[in-house]
Structures are given as C-alpha cells and as structure tokens.
Amino acid sequence: NLSEFELHFRAVMGLPIAGIHLEHAGASAVILAPKDVTNEEMPSLQYNFEDALKEDRTRIRIFGKPEAHFGRRMGVVLCYGDLDADTTALRDKAKRLAKTVLGTDPYMKK
Numbered sequence: 001n002l003s004e005f006e007l008h009f010r011a012v013m014g015l016p017i018a019g020i021h022l023e024h025a026g027a028s029a030v031i032l033a034p035k036d037v038t039n040e041e042m043p044s045l046q047y048n049f050e051d052a053l054k055e056d057r058t059r060i061r062i063f064g065k066p067e068a069h070f071g072r073r074m075g076v077v078l079c080y081g082d083l084d085a086d087t088t089a090l091r092d093k094a095k096r097l098a099k100t101v102l103g104t105d106p107y108m109k110k
Contacts, residue, residue, distance in 0.1 A: 001020065001021045001023055002017070002020055022083065023083075024080045024081060024082060024083060024085070025080060025081050025082065025083055025084070025085040025087050025090060026078060026079060026080035026081070026087075026090060027078075027079055027080075027087055027090035027091035027093070027094045028076045028077060028078050028079070028094055029076065029077050029091070029094035029095040029097070029098035030073050030075070030076055030098060031060075031062070031073070031074050031075040031076060031077060031098050031101045031102055031104070032071050032072065032073060032074065032098075032102065032104045033045075033068035033069060033070060033071060033072040033074050033102065033104070034070070034102050034103055034104045035068070035070055036068065036069050036070055037067060037068040038067055039066045039067045042066065042067065042068070045068060045102070046102075047062070047101055047102060048100055048101055048102070048103070049101065051097065051100040052077055052097040052098075052100055052101060055079070055093070055097060057079060057080050057081055058077065058078065058079050058080075058093075058094075058097060059077075059078040059080075060075060060076070060077055060078070060101065061075050061076050061078065062074065062075040063075050074102065075101070076098070077094045077097045077098040077101065078094065079091075079093045079094040079097070
C-alpha cells in the first residue's frame with residue numbers, strides 16, 4: 001500500500017510510516033537490452049509493449065536509460081493477482097512477457 005518512493009521519502013523526512021499491508025501477490029521479471037546501443041541509436045531500439053499490455057493485471061516500467069549495453073536492465077514487467085494467487089505462475093507470466101518487450105530472455109547469460 002506504500003510505494004518504495006513513499007517509504008524512502010517518509011524515512012528521509014522523519015515522517016511516520018503507518019502499517020504496511022500486502023494488497024496483492026506479485027512477481028517481476030527484468031527487460032534486458034539485446035545489444036549495445038549508443039545514445040544516438042536509442043530510438044532504433046524497438047520496444048514491443050503490445051503483447052504484455054494485452055494481459056490483465058500486468059504493468060511495464062521502462063527505466064529511460066540513455067544507452068544500452070548487452071544484458072543491461074532496461075525495465076521490468078510486473079504481474080500481480082489476488083493475495084492467494086499462485087506466485088510461481090505470476091513469475092512465469094512475468095518472465096514470458098519480459099521476453100516479448102525487447103526479444104530477450106530475462107535470465108540470459110553474457
């Protein structure tokens with residue numbers, strides 16, 4: 001019920017942090033750069049959001065980095081469900097969808 005930003009903000013400002021409550025189950029998978037891309041070439045990096053955004057209860061966060069290096073974390077796919085949702089299934093869904101965004105395996109090795 002509190003974002004990471006809100007938690008950090010409250011801590012830094014010395015503000016109270018009320019009870020933290022789990023609102024849903026979730027999992028994430030990283031979106032990795034498929035190749036080295038300079039700042040000038042970044043517009044050529046083809047993101048495919050359509051497949052992931054067709055899925056219910058799925059979000060994408062792109063970090064907006066100025067350049068890419070093979071295997072660099074460019075964003076994450078977040079999948080969530082009810083509190084009693086199967087987190088293994090959510091993880092597998094997030095990994096499957098992360099592969100579609102830039103065409104790379106979220107757990108590839110260099």
